[in-house]
Amino acid sequence: MTQATLLSDDLLRRLISVGQVDVLVGVPTLNNADTIAGALQAVDEALTQHFARARTVVIAADGGSRDGTVEIVGTTAPEGGDRYRGLRTRHRFVAAYRGVPGRAAAIRLIFTAADLLQARAVAVVDPEAGALTPAAIGGLLRPVGADSFDLAAPVRARHPLERLLVTQLIRPLVRAAYGRQLDEPLLTEFACSGRFAAHCLAEDAWDRSPMREGIELWLAVTALSGRFRACQTVVEAAPPGPSARPRLGLQDVFAPLVGSLFAALEAHAGAWQRDVPSEPVPVIGGDHPPPHEGTAGAPSGLGGTFAQDVRDLRPVLESILAPDTFTALAAVAEAAGSEAPRYTDEVWVSTVYDFAAAYHAGVIDRAHIVKALMPLYVGRVASFVTRHAAAAPGEAAQNLETLAQQFERSKPYLIERWNRTP
Amino acid sequence: METNPLWYKDAVIYQLHVKSFCDSNGDGVGDFKGLTSRLDYLEELGVDCLWLLPMYPSPFRDDGYDIADYYSIHPGYGTLEDFREFLVEAHGRGLRVITELVLNHTSDQHAWFKEARSARDHPRRDWYVWSDTDDRYAGVRIIFLDTEQSNWAWDPVSKAYYWHRFFSHQPDLNFDNPAVREEICNVMKFWLDMGVDGFRVDAVPYLIERDGSSCENLPETHDVLKFIRARLDAQFEAKVLLAEANQWPDDVRAYFGDGDEFHMAFHFPLMPRMFMALRLEDRKPLVEIVERTPAIPETCQWGIFLRNHDELTLEMVTDVERDYMYEEYARDPVARLNLGIRRRLAPLLEGDRRRIELMNGLLMSLPGSPIVYYGDEIGMGDNIYLGDRNGVRTPMQWNGGWNGGFSTADPERLAQPLISNPVFGYQAVNVESQRRTDHSLLNWMRRLIRVRRSTRVFSRGSISFLSPANHRVLAYTRSLDGDTVLVVNNLSGTAQVAELDLRALEGAIPIEMFGRSLFPRIGELPYMLTLGPYDFYWFKLRWL
Numbered sequence: 001m002t003q004a005t006l007l008s009d010d011l012l013r014r015l016i017s018v019g020q021v022d023v024l025v026g027v028p029t030l031n032n033a034d035t036i037a038g039a040l041q042a043v044d045e046a047l048t049q050h051f052a053r054a055r056t057v058v059i060a061a062d063g064g065s066r067d068g069t070v071e072i073v074g075t076t077a078p079e080g081g082d083r084y085r086g087l088r089t090r091h092r093f094v095a096a097y098r099g100v101p102g103r104a105a106a107i108r109l110i111f112t113a114a115d116l117l118q119a120r121a122v123a124v125v126d127p128e129a130g131a132l133t134p135a136a137i138g139g140l141l142r143p144v145g146a147d148s149f150d151l152a153a154p155v156r157a158r159h160p161l162e163r164l165l166v167t168q169l170i171r172p173l174v175r176a177a178y179g180r181q182l183d184e185p186l187l188t189e190f191a192c193s194g195r196f197a198a199h200c201l202a203e204d205a206w207d208r209s210p211m212r213e214g215i216e217l218w219l220a221v222t223a224l225s226g227r228f229r230a231c232q233t234v235v236e237a238a239p240p241g242p243s244a245r246p247r248l249g250l251q252d253v254f255a256p257l258v259g260s261l262f263a264a265l266e267a268h269a270g271a272w273q274r275d276v277p278s279e280p281v282p283v284i285g286g287d288h289p290p291p292h293e294g295t296a297g298a299p300s301g302l303g304g305t306f307a308q309d310v311r312d313l314r315p316v317l318e319s320i321l322a323p324d325t326f327t328a329l330a331a332v333a334e335a336a337g338s339e340a341p342r343y344t345d346e347v348w349v350s351t352v353y354d355f356a357a358a359y360h361a362g363v364i365d366r367a368h369i370v371k372a373l374m375p376l377y378v379g380r381v382a383s384f385v386t387r388h389a390a391a392a393p394g395e396a397a398q399n400l401e402t403l404a405q406q407f408e409r410s411k412p413y414l415i416e417r418w419n420r421t422p
Numbered sequence: 423m424e425t426n427p428l429w430y431k432d433a434v435i436y437q438l439h440v441k442s443f444c445d446s447n448g449d450g451v452g453d454f455k456g457l458t459s460r461l462d463y464l465e466e467l468g469v470d471c472l473w474l475l476p477m478y479p480s481p482f483r484d485d486g487y488d489i490a491d492y493y494s495i496h497p498g499y500g501t502l503e504d505f506r507e508f509l510v511e512a513h514g515r516g517l518r519v520i521t522e523l524v525l526n527h528t529s530d531q532h533a534w535f536k537e538a539r540s541a542r543d544h545p546r547r548d549w550y551v552w553s554d555t556d557d558r559y560a561g562v563r564i565i566f567l568d569t570e571q572s573n574w575a576w577d578p579v580s581k582a583y584y585w586h587r588f589f590s591h592q593p594d595l596n597f598d599n600p601a602v603r604e605e606i607c608n609v610m611k612f613w614l615d616m617g618v619d620g621f622r623v624d625a626v627p628y629l630i631e632r633d634g635s636s637c638e639n640l641p642e643t644h645d646v647l648k649f650i651r652a653r654l655d656a657q658f659e660a661k662v663l664l665a666e667a668n669q670w671p672d673d674v675r676a677y678f679g680d681g682d683e684f685h686m687a688f689h690f691p692l693m694p695r696m697f698m699a700l701r702l703e704d705r706k707p708l709v710e711i712v713e714r715t716p717a718i719p720e721t722c723q724w725g726i727f728l729r730n731h732d733e734l735t736l737e738m739v740t741d742v743e744r745d746y747m748y749e750e751y752a753r754d755p756v757a758r759l760n761l762g763i764r765r766r767l768a769p770l771l772e773g774d775r776r777r778i779e780l781m782n783g784l785l786m787s788l789p790g791s792p793i794v795y796y797g798d799e800i801g802m803g804d805n806i807y808l809g810d811r812n813g814v815r816t817p818m819q820w821n822g823g824w825n826g827g828f829s830t831a832d833p834e835r836l837a838q839p840l841i842s843n844p845v846f847g848y849q850a851v852n853v854e855s856q857r858r859t860d861h862s863l864l865n866w867m868r869r870l871i872r873v874r875r876s877t878r879v880f881s882r883g884s885i886s887f888l889s890p891a892n893h894r895v896l897a898y899t900r901s902l903d904g905d906t907v908l909v910v911n912n913l914s915g916t917a918q919v920a921e922l923d924l925r926a927l928e929g930a931i932p933i934e935m936f937g938r939s940l941f942p943r944i945g946e947l948p949y950m951l952t953l954g955p956y957d958f959y960w961f962k963l964r965w966l
Binding site: 013014016017018019052053055086087088089091 | 698702704705706707742743746890891892893894914916918919921
């Protein structure tokens with residue numbers, strides 16, 4: 001789809017009516033009838049509390065909902081409610097996008113609208129109820145609207161054994177590569193400047209796989225690799241909402257996200273190939289939250305097939321990994337037997353970097369490379385979870401930091417491997 | 423004079439200060455002879471009612487709202503005979519006259535108060551509200567926050583506290599006392615017998631005090647007002663009482679009663695929202711306040727205005743709205759007074775002719791009788807450094823000559839200095855120069871008033887808002903007895919497109935009322951209009 005066909009005549013007419021805005025909130029929707037009203041209410045309250053004077057618009061970018069989501073957005077307009085006490089008219093409408101439903105298409109439409117309306121600040125809010133409170137939405141938008149940040153990402157108190165794909169792979173690699181310590185590089189919800197939205201629109205990631213599937217990561221990396229000011233804002237941990245959305249399995253998210261991560265490294269190679277220590281991304285709205293003390297809900301029973309997986313994948317792994325890495329990995333597998341392996345930070349980081357370099361070199365089909373990393377990742381997760389199952393969250397969090405530092409220390413290895421390959 | 427008992431419903435009212443309008447004897451103070459000499463100008467302007475600010479003897483510690491004698495004319499303004507002559511001349515030109523009636527309080531220099539304080543057993547003692555302590559009616563808000571710390575003031579003469587809702591030199595009359603009510607009726611009869619057409623009644627919500635209440639809008643206050651109205655109706659016809667009650671529309675509604683209290687009341691909350699809508703470029707605040715305005719009896723009318731002799735009051739707005747208004751219209755703190763902004767129309771709008779026209783267009787087309795504040799028809803400026811609200815009460819600028827044509831006195835002797843800055847000063851902004859130019863603001867205002875008065879749709883018609891998706895466009899229809907006018911305003915400083923759903927008016931031909939240009943017939947499809955910055959259209963709809 002080209003950008004020219006992104007805007008239907010009806011949408012264009014609506015945008016003309018809205019005119020220039022200060023704040024645009026986009027809500028990607030697809031069959032969210034159970035939760036959309038609550039999400040919109042949170043958005044309305046946030047805008048009323050924090051942007052009473054601003055020109056605002058709320059756009060639900062819909063991928064073809066058939067469950068009444070569209071009708072709910074249309075019938076809960078803020079103007080009619082007693083709650084709404086803003087100075088200005090608040091426009092809210094549904095903008096249906098064409099093509100394959102997904103966050104990339106939705107965010108692209110939101111960014112396009114923001115660009116046309118010259119929005120100074122844009123927020124993308126997840127329609128799942130309770131994901132962000134009004135205070136959190138306001139907290140995300142304020143640094144962009146008032147303090148000229150280009151990207152505001154939420155940071156929450158999380159248990160160190162949650163979101164393991166992020167903590168074991170994505171976050172430390174992003175930190176090492178781009179030199180910025182961003183807690184949540186998967187931008188499910190975020191705020192950004194109009195300038196950043198316009199910049200992203202000009203990128204060609206929207207229609208390209210795997211960036212399209214991992215657009216949340218792509219956006220974060222784009223912000224960190226360019227001349228954009230990023231910050232993190234403290235938000236309360238999200239209470240579980242009444243989501244009817246099916247949970248995605250690892251096989252659904254691993255390939256798009258890791259593929260997008262590696263593709264971003266390739267696209268921004270000029271921006272990260274310097275060995276400099278990372279810097280914290282400033283945290284606004286409080287101190288960086290300590291690890292969550294509750295139960296993690298971490299996976300269990302993983303890693304039993306690790307040794308067998310390594311044996312089965314040996315030809316593929318030998319084509320991807322450096323010999324030393326493969327030897328170390330094979331030793332880990334051998335020692336594991338039918339138990340969870342003891343997959344050390346050093347071997348894991350070398351593994352990841354070898355895979356990134358192999359992806360860049362295209363030693364085999366890139367999809368196969370990414371797919372081959374998944375069982376190793378499962379082994380690494382099993383190793384980490386087993387080691388910290390009985391540990392205090394603080395200890396696990398400290399070891400996540402140790403892992404991140406290992407990624408940074410080994411960055412010269414990544415650069416060397418990356419540039420050695422043709 | 424036309425014998426229309428409901429004349430006030432169709433009136434375009436012009437508010438002026440005698441002291442600042444025209445000085446006939448060169449003493450630096452405007453007077454009735456001077457005002458009389460300028461009646462031709464007001465007739466040409468097209469207004470049909472004059473509202474005079476206080477003209478009574480007064481120590482002038484509140485610009486005449488501190489009355490020291492209700493039965494006379496302030497000596498500086500002339501004599502009762504001068505006033506009678508003025509009335510005759512005004513009526514001869516079809517101009518009605520309403521004057522101020524300050525009910526709530528007198529000056530502390532009024533003979534009534536001097537007698538009341540002279541002895542605790544004086545017969546007039548009970549004409550005012552006294553207390554041995556200053557803690558009665560605790561919690562009642564103080565109106566003049568910038569100057570007063572209590573609603574009680576200590577009287578060292580009679581050694582007691584007296585109640586005052588405004589300045590401490592303005593003791594409140596005690597309307598629980600029948601003798602006070604009777605005397606006020608006598609005052610009214612005195613002036614109505616002379617030919618005055620009505621009164622603008624000052625500060626009406628505060629007439630009665632009761633423990634445990636806000637001392638505002640009390641039922642007993644309405645009883646007093648009904649008493650006064652009944653006495654008026656029993657003795658006179660076609661007279662008007664106009665209430666000053668700076669309250670929310672729902673609260674003001676009570677002052678119309680069942681058509682047995684006030685004929686008119688100011689719509690205070692509308693005014694700041696007109697300015698707010700303009701700055702926000704958003705119709706929301708204006709539509710909201712009109713839509714929450716309750717219906718009033720058939721014989722009643724709202725008085726609407728852009729500016730007047732007081733500050734642009736921000737009492738009837740939310741805190742968020744007040745902050746916004748201060749930031750947008752009064753960045754200089756000196757411009758802020760009490761809970762308002764002491765500025766005239768033109769400086770508020772930065773002298774932008776397009777915005778001045780749009781705001782006057784709104785004033786003349788929204789429901790109510792419009793009130794034009796003297797000098798705003800030529801875009802006069804103000805002087806916020808004069809103290810209190812004097813900066814919007816400077817001499818009328820008649821020409822570019824000596825004292826702007828206001829007075830032959832030495833400039834140093836003028837009661838108020840003229841505006842003399844290069845932008846709004848009398849050399850740049852004056853009646854004479856604008857009379858010479860067809861497209862001056864003055865002549866544009868004359869045309870606007872003429873068009874407004876060409877149909878009673880504006881003064882008596884119902885209003886129905888349209889809801890174009892473009893919030894910068896404010897569109898409404900005014901309808902009366904089969905006549906319909908469509909009004910479309912662009913509140914923004916940029917060109918706008920409006921798609922109007924006019925299916926209910928299908929088949930009508932819009933005729934633009936200023937140039938009488940025909941526009942395409944209204945059909946089933948959305949009616950598309952483009953408007954330049956701050957443009958507005960008034961269309962008379964004809965089914966031909």
